Amino acid sequence: MRRARVPRRLYQVSLMAVDAVLINVAFLIAYWMRYVKEWGGQVDPAFQVPYTQYVPVAAVLTVLLLLTLSIEGIYSKRVGTSFFEEFYAILNGTTTAVVLMIVIFFFYRPYSYSRLIFAYVALLTVLLLSVVRLVERIVRHQLRKRGIGVVRLLIVGAGEKGRTLMRHIVAHPELGYQIVGFVDDDLQRQHDIGRIKALGDTSRLPELVQELNVDEVIITLPWQYHRKIIRILDQCERENVRSRIVPDLFQLSLSHVYLDEIKGIPLIGTREPALQGWNFAVKRMTDIVIAGTMLVLLAPLMALIALLIKLDSPGPVLFKQVRIGRYGRPFTLYKFRSMRVGAEEELPKLLSLNEADGPLFKIRNDPRVTRVGRWLRRFSLDELPQLWNVLKGDMSLIGPRPALPHEVEQYEPWHRKRLEVPPGLTGLWQTSGRSDMPFDEMCLLDIYYAERWSPWLDAVIFFKTIPAILFGRGAY
Numbered sequence: 001m002r003r004a005r006v007p008r009r010l011y012q013v014s015l016m017a018v019d020a021v022l023i024n025v026a027f028l029i030a031y032w033m034r035y036v037k038e039w040g041g042q043v044d045p046a047f048q049v050p051y052t053q054y055v056p057v058a059a060v061l062t063v064l065l066l067l068t069l070s071i072e073g074i075y076s077k078r079v080g081t082s083f084f085e086e087f088y089a090i091l092n093g094t095t096t097a098v099v100l101m102i103v104i105f106f107f108y109r110p111y112s113y114s115r116l117i118f119a120y121v122a123l124l125t126v127l128l129l130s131v132v133r134l135v136e137r138i139v140r141h142q143l144r145k146r147g148i149g150v151v152r153l154l155i156v157g158a159g160e161k162g163r164t165l166m167r168h169i170v171a172h173p174e175l176g177y178q179i180v181g182f183v184d185d186d187l188q189r190q191h192d193i194g195r196i197k198a199l200g201d202t203s204r205l206p207e208l209v210q211e212l213n214v215d216e217v218i219i220t221l222p223w224q225y226h227r228k229i230i231r232i233l234d235q236c237e238r239e240n241v242r243s244r245i246v247p248d249l250f251q252l253s254l255s256h257v258y259l260d261e262i263k264g265i266p267l268i269g270t271r272e273p274a275l276q277g278w279n280f281a282v283k284r285m286t287d288i289v290i291a292g293t294m295l296v297l298l299a300p301l302m303a304l305i306a307l308l309i310k311l312d313s314p315g316p317v318l319f320k321q322v323r324i325g326r327y328g329r330p331f332t333l334y335k336f337r338s339m340r341v342g343a344e345e346e347l348p349k350l351l352s353l354n355e356a357d358g359p360l361f362k363i364r365n366d367p368r369v370t371r372v373g374r375w376l377r378r379f380s381l382d383e384l385p386q387l388w389n390v391l392k393g394d395m396s397l398i399g400p401r402p403a404l405p406h407e408v409e410q411y412e413p414w415h416r417k418r419l420e421v422p423p424g425l426t427g428l429w430q431t432s433g434r435s436d437m438p439f440d441e442m443c444l445l446d447i448y449y450a451e452r453w454s455p456w457l458d459a460v461i462f463f464k465t466i467p468a469i470l471f472g473r474g475a476y
Helices: 008-036 051-071 083-108 116-145 160-171 202-211 223-238 277-297 299-312 344-353 371-378 386-392 405-409 413-420 439-452 455-470
Strands: 151-156 177-183 216-219 242-245 257-262 265-270 318-324 330-336 396-398 424-426
Touching: 008 051, 008 116, 051 083, 051 116, 083 116, 151 160, 151 202, 160 177, 160 439, 177 202, 202 223, 216 223, 223 242, 277 299, 277 386, 277 396, 277 455, 299 330, 299 371, 318 405, 330 386, 386 424, 396 455, 413 439, 424 455, 439 455
Parallel strands: 151 177, 151 216, 216 242, 396 424
Antiparallel strands: 257 265, 318 330
């Protein structure tokens, strides 16, 4: 039986009711601040106004605020709206309502009423409404981690559009989607993509909807399969499950197109890759400044690590290895040595113990790792010399994991899109599971990063890396 979900209209009405209560609480606190505590200057006894006279004012302001917040889209927010977008909408709506209230109120009311109280109301309303939404996000996130309130999603089609959708959802777990799997009639695509299960062809859709308790179906098939799309839409309607279609736009990714117009004539154009021109110059300059500063500040720690490696096992301090950089160009990567000398020659004997999928090789308890090396890997300290690679321009602070040449040789065509940006010390996959993440899922995140790069995204990844390193999630 499909799970009951809270109707959207009921959720909106409930949120408006909570906001109405909070607005009146804000007004009451503002009255207490101005007339009881007399913040903002002493109130002349002749101008003391009882709260009962402010009740109609609070009621009108509540109506105005709910109206302006509705216009700002607070009660019809789309999936994926960030907290900062909500905060900005609350700030805009509150400012508009309070300014209107001041104009209306002081046009009709005597000047014995406090003007300052409206400034307090505005600040308190923004604070209370924002805090409630922040708490709601935290609670919702915790519930979704336990499988409560998630939308169980089935994807139709595993082509480029389907994989684009998958990587956006994997990169943004806060959207609340749980991909139960995908279906595709192409036999070559009927294999798992990381943890996303291949569930067969489209003929199985009705039974899968029932068996897997699917809440929503998203169709990503090319435009030429319009008859099949219509059939799937009909099946979803009969199964009483929500269905949506990703527009094809002649097989262009929506992240690569922009809309324009000439006197009302709509135009569709293609964007340049995100990491080009000035964007790349900004990223490169940021890399040089931060990597150079970190090399200077961390020099004592790196010297101590070098000494510990020398005392722990014979061999060089640094380990050099050829990796593949942007556009497939090879470069020499530097790391602190965390394995015994000759470890690479021992690799063929350990292939049967590989715990990673795809072309990757990872062992949780690799016997070749030294005592010091195990601690270095636990906190990613073995990667500190890669700051020199960043300074040289081989790598970036943020980007995909630098791949080995033999790994790239095994890539499927869609995997190679991760080579469109410089490899990085950390990236989306490192902050989302590191070594515990399947290879295909790692590629989905890397390609998402390549398509959606921005300074803000780099900043988010950078700050998410700190707890990932401190707690050593997936590091081995």
